[in-house]
Amino acid sequence: MSIELKNVSKQFGEVTAVNNVTVAVNEGELMALLGPSGGGKTTVLRMIAGLEIPTTGDVLIRGQRVNDLSVQQRNIGFVFQNYALFKNMNVFKNIAFGLKIKKWKRADIRARVAELLELFGLEGLDKRYPHQLSGGQRQRVAIARALAPKPSVLLLDEPFGAVDAKIRQELREWLVTLHHELNVTTIFVTHDQEEAMEVSNRIVIFSRGNLEQIGTPREVYEQPANEFVARFIGVMNVLELEVRNGAAYLNELEFPSHGVPDGQRLRIGFRPYAVQISADLQAYRYRATLRHTFFLGVMLRVELELPSGLLIRARMTKEEYAFQGLAEGSDVSFQIRQYRVLSREGEMLSPEVAATFDMPLMPGEGI
Amino acid sequence: MGEEGTSQWRRGRSKSQRGTEESPFVKWALISVALIFVLIFLLVPLLNVFAQALSKGWRAYWNALVDPDTRAAIRLTLTVTAISVPLNLVFGVAAAWAVAKFQFRGKSLLVTLIDLPFSVSPVVAGLMFVVLFGLQGYFGKWLDARDIKIIFAVPGIVIATVFITFPFVARELIPVMQATGTEQEEAALTLGASGWQTFWRVTLPSVKWGLLYGIILCNARAMGEFGAVSVVSGHITGVTDTMPLRVEKLYQEYNATGAFAVASLLALLALLTLGLKTLLEWKQARDYERAQQTAPEPEKT
Numbered sequence: 272m273s274i275e276l277k278n279v280s281k282q283f284g285e286v287t288a289v290n291n292v293t294v295a296v297n298e299g300e301l302m303a304l305l306g307p308s309g310g311g312k313t314t315v316l317r318m319i320a321g322l323e324i325p326t327t328g329d330v331l332i333r334g335q336r337v338n339d340l341s342v343q344q345r346n347i348g349f350v351f352q353n354y355a356l357f358k359n360m361n362v363f364k365n366i367a368f369g370l371k372i373k374k375w376k377r378a379d380i381r382a383r384v385a386e387l388l389e390l391f392g393l394e395g396l397d398k399r400y401p402h403q404l405s406g407g408q409r410q411r412v413a414i415a416r417a418l419a420p421k422p423s424v425l426l427l428d429e430p431f432g433a434v435d436a437k438i439r440q441e442l443r444e445w446l447v448t449l450h451h452e453l454n455v456t457t458i459f460v461t462h463d464q465e466e467a468m469e470v471s472n473r474i475v476i477f478s479r480g481n482l483e484q485i486g487t488p489r490e491v492y493e494q495p496a497n498e499f500v501a502r503f504i505g506v507m508n509v510l511e512l513e514v515r516n517g518a519a520y521l522n523e524l525e526f527p528s529h530g531v532p533d534g535q536r537l538r539i540g541f542r543p544y545a546v547q548i549s550a551d552l553q554a555y556r557y558r559a560t561l562r563h564t565f566f567l568g569v570m571l572r573v574e575l576e577l578p579s580g581l582l583i584r585a586r587m588t589k590e591e592y593a594f595q596g597l598a599e600g601s602d603v604s605f606q607i608r609q610y611r612v613l614s615r616e617g618e619m620l621s622p623e624v625a626a627t628f629d630m631p632l633m634p635g636e637g638i
Numbered sequence: 639m640g641e642e643g644t645s646q647w648r649r650g651r652s653k654s655q656r657g658t659e660e661s662p663f664v665k666w667a668l669i670s671v672a673l674i675f676v677l678i679f680l681l682v683p684l685l686n687v688f689a690q691a692l693s694k695g696w697r698a699y700w701n702a703l704v705d706p707d708t709r710a711a712i713r714l715t716l717t718v719t720a721i722s723v724p725l726n727l728v729f730g731v732a733a734a735w736a737v738a739k740f741q742f743r744g745k746s747l748l749v750t751l752i753d754l755p756f757s758v759s760p761v762v763a764g765l766m767f768v769v770l771f772g773l774q775g776y777f778g779k780w781l782d783a784r785d786i787k788i789i790f791a792v793p794g795i796v797i798a799t800v801f802i803t804f805p806f807v808a809r810e811l812i813p814v815m816q817a818t819g820t821e822q823e824e825a826a827l828t829l830g831a832s833g834w835q836t837f838w839r840v841t842l843p844s845v846k847w848g849l850l851y852g853i854i855l856c857n858a859r860a861m862g863e864f865g866a867v868s869v870v871s872g873h874i875t876g877v878t879d880t881m882p883l884r885v886e887k888l889y890q891e892y893n894a895t896g897a898f899a900v901a902s903l904l905a906l907l908a909l910l911t912l913g914l915k916t917l918l919e920w921k922q923a924r925d926y927e928r929a930q931q932t933a934p935e936p937e938k939t
Contacts, residue, residue, distance in 0.1 A: 322824055342827045349828040355821035358929060359843040368839075369829035402928035405935045420829065438935060 273298040273456040274319060274424060279328030281314050288314045290480040291328075296458060301450045303467035304460045306477035307503070312460045315477070316426050319458065321345050332424070348417030348455075350427040354409045356401040362388075362412050363397040369420040387415040390449075407438040411445075418455070427459035431466070443470055464504050468492070476500055498538060498613040506572075507540045508583050509613065522579035523557060529612055541610035543572065546585035548605045550595040555604040559583070561597055575605060687905050691898035702888075702899035710876045711884035711900070714792070718880060719860040722799040726856050730807025731849070735841075737808075738815035739823075752808050755801055764798050764869025771797075790872030795880065798866040803856045810852030814845045847922040851915065858911040862904055 274296040281289040289311040296302050304312035317323040318330055321342035329336050337345055357365050363384055370380045388394050391411045401409055410430060417425060430446075431439040447470055450457055461467050467474045468488040476483040476491060476499075484496040495501035502509060512519035512526055519526040519537045531537045549555055559575040562582070571592055575583045585605070597603065659665070692699055702708065733752055737745060755763065770776050771788040781788060788794045822844065826836040842849070864882040871878040879887060881900055888897035 320828060322827075342824075343830045343832065347828060349825065351821050351825060353821060355825040357822055357825075357840055357843075359846075368826070368831075372830040372835065400928075402931045403933055405933045407935055408933070416825075416829070435935070 273300070273333060274458070275329075275331040275334075276315070276319070277329045277331070279315070279318060279325045279330060281311075281318060281323060282326045287480050289318070289325075292477075292482045294475055294482070294485060296456060297472075299454045299456055301447070301457045301470065301472045302459075303471035303474045304458065304477060305464055305467040305474050305503075306462065306483075308462060309479070310477035311480040312475075312477045313428055316428055316458060316460050319424070320347050320349050320426055322349075346420075346422050346424075348420070348422035348425045350410075350413050350417050350425070350430050352429040352432055354401070354413040354433075356409060356413055356416070358401050361398050361400050362393065362404070365401070365412055366416045366419050368416060373420055383419060387419060390452075391415050406434045407442060410434060410442060414449075418453070423456065425455045425457045427457070429460050429462070431461075439466075446470060468504070476503065478503075495540075495611070498540065501540045501611065501613060506543050506584055508543070508546075509538060509540045512537045512539060522581060523577065524581075524607075526610070538613040539610045540613050541607050543584045543586035545607055545609040546575070546583060546605055547608055548573065548575070548585060548587060548595070548597075548603050550597055550601060550603055552602060552604045555606040557605050559603055559605055561599060561601045561603055564592070564599060575603065684905055684908075687898055687901050690894065691902040693898075694895050698895055699899050699902075702893075702896040703903070705896070707876045707879070708884055708888075708896070708900060711879045711881050712903070714795070714879065715861055715881040718792070718796050718799050719857060721796050722803055722860045723853060723856050725800055726804055726807050727849075727853060729804060730811060730852060730856075733808040734811035734815055737812050739820060749812075752805050755804050760802060760863065760865030761869055763801055764866035767794060767798055767801075767866075767870050789870055790874065790878060792878065794870040795867050795878060798870045799860050799863055802863050802866050803859045806856040806859065807849070807852035810848050810855070811845055814848035815841075818844050847918050847925060851918045851922070854911055854914050854918065858907065861907055 274294075276292055276294045279289060279292045280287065292311075292315060294315075304315060306312050314323060318325050319332075321337070321340065321344075325338060330338055332345060332347075357368065360368070366384050366387055367380050370383060375383070384397070388397060391414070393408065393411060393415065396404065396408065396412075401412070404412065410433075414425075414427070414430070431442050434442065443466060446457075446459075459470075471488065473485060473487055474491055475485045478499050484491055484500045486494070486496075491500055491504050495504060495507075498509065501507045510521050510524065512521045512524075514520075514528045514531045514533050514535055514537060516533065517528055519528050519531065519539075526537070526539060529537060547555060548561075552558065557577070559577050561573060562576045563574040565572040565574075570586050570588055573585045573587060573592075575585055577583065583605075691702075733748065736742070737749060737752075758766075768775060768789050771781060771794065772778055773782060773789070775789070786793075788797065818841075822840050823836050826840045827833075831839065862882060863880075864886075867880055868883060868886075871880070871883060873879060873883060873887065875887065881904060885897050885900045885904070888894075888900065
């Protein structure tokens with residue numbers, strides 16, 4: 272166990288920024304702290320670094336409680352959102368800063384900096400000053416600077432937020448490669464769920480200071496623990512159903528009641544890929560009109576409008592779309608193959624209870 | 639001819655004008671007024687100081703400057719400045735640091751207090767210290783019993799000067815420190831630097847132009863302060879006369895040349911300060927520009 276947080280909370284006056292968070296990070300893992308702004312993820316990162324002290328709870332690094340250990344003593348590398356490069360020093364001096372503080376020999380410093388410059392593709396830039404570098408170069412210098420003293424943990428606070436989208440993609444891939452090579456335990460904060468899904472081994476999802484779920488990208492996508500996670504990761508159609516005569520309804524859509532009594536409500540969610548569409552109006556149970564298609568490269572996102580006016584987001588490949596002879600405005604039939612129960616009468620279900628259900632086949636359906 | 643000529647004239651006019659500019663006449667009229675004002679009220683009197691100082695020739699000028707009492711005044715001014723400026727440097731940096739980096743109760747009170755010397759009349763400031771440290775003052779008996787002289791002695795002059803020049807460094811540094819933010823310092827901490835190391839290697843270099851600017855202003859004011867020093871010094875010739883006080887005394891003794899000679903030194907100081915100030919402002923602006931710059935992404939091979 273490389274890093275552990277046990278029941279950690281942080282209050283800023285009246286405001287609870289972090290509420291009773293328990294996480295264990297494995298040695299060598301690449302973990303993402305994900306969530307909307309203000310969720311508490313940066314505060315958690317800073318508590319691991321020692322830049323904030325928890326109000327309650329313990330922070331442990333390699334089994335040792337570090338709450339009382341100063342920032343300098345924790346041997347962590349931190350990369351800030353806006354790089355925080357020392358603007359009065361050139362690239363060499365920036366990267367060498369931590370080594371100089373630790374009183375390394377001059378020759379050793381030069382060797383280590385040269386090694387990092389090569390590894391990070393920054394050769395020839397050692398004499399330049401931060402203002403003479405591009406955004407991507409600055410970020411790499413910031414990471415090189417953090418890694419120079421060989422810390423046991425690398426912490427990054429929204430490292431790619433200030434960079435152009437194209438560069439962000441390249442830096443993301445580069446970070447994964449770097450992590451592979453160096454194998455340093457790495458934790459990074461992001462509000463971009465695509466980034467978290469692409470890059471990390473595990474994701475920790477925060478919302479308003481609460482830990483919503485910890486899991487691999489696949490787990491949080493396919494088995495979201497609650498409605499917040501379900502809506503935050505990927506696209507999710509969420510329906511609020513009312514139970515009547517032992518089944519749950521929303522206009523023309525019908526679902527099993529899952530034990531909810533008549534008169535109460537039930538929320539379910541399903542992913543776009545779970546919707547099956549056919550141009551043959553007899554193929555499936557429900558009718559809709561294909562309103563919009565959005566071109567996403569490989570797939571098409573398709574928006575269906577039901578007679579009641581309800582909009583459902585679905586997905587299909589270009590080939591399937593062409594094969595079915597579909598166009599905007601076509602009438603289609605559809606059904607929902609798989610769905611998840613998110614909550615009953617407002618109460619959130621624990622992960623073990625909420626599960627993915629396959630829609631029971633109606634009489635006559637054979638596909 | 640008429641139509642052609644008119645359209646040509648219009649074209650010529652629109653070439654030299656942007657949409658939001660006043661007509662050239664208004665522009666030049668305003669510039670002229672400003673220049674004339676500067677000339678009459680600032681430049682001519684300044685030149686006159688030098689003219690008057692040299693009116694009896696270089697020899698008389700030199701003799702006025704090497705007069706023993708004048709030399710004592712110059713020495714005293716330099717001494718007082720050499721003590722006040724470093725003191726205010728330390729106070730100013732500490733105050734700016736506290737205000738820019740921390741949140742604490744009484745912060746706005748501190749900021750107001752920092753500005754106090756600017757709003758108080760220098761004479762009132764001097765009187766304040768007389769009331770505190772003078773023989774009839776609050777601490778008067780206590781000091782007299784220990785044979786410590788503050789008022790009508792050098793310590794009083796130093797205290798008064800420190801008070802008057804206190805805001806310069808702090809006021810210059812606070813906005814610069816606030817603009818730089820704390821991320822660079824936090825970065826230094828994560829790399830293992832102690833508070834002191836962070837201060838020396840990261841904080842100070844990032845505010846160096848603002849700091850120098852504050853020191854220059856502080857220095858100029860320390861050397862030129864009249865009102866407060868006049869009240870606390872007692873005007874004892876050769877002992878508690880600073881350069882500005884010496885100028886006054888010489889003038890009152892109808893020694894105009896002497897007075898202008900010493901005044902010319904102060905005027906030279908003013909010009910030097912102005913030159914350095916301009917240089918530092920330029921350096922600060924260039925630093926700021928650079929902070930906003932980003933180089934373009936390099937081509938990928």
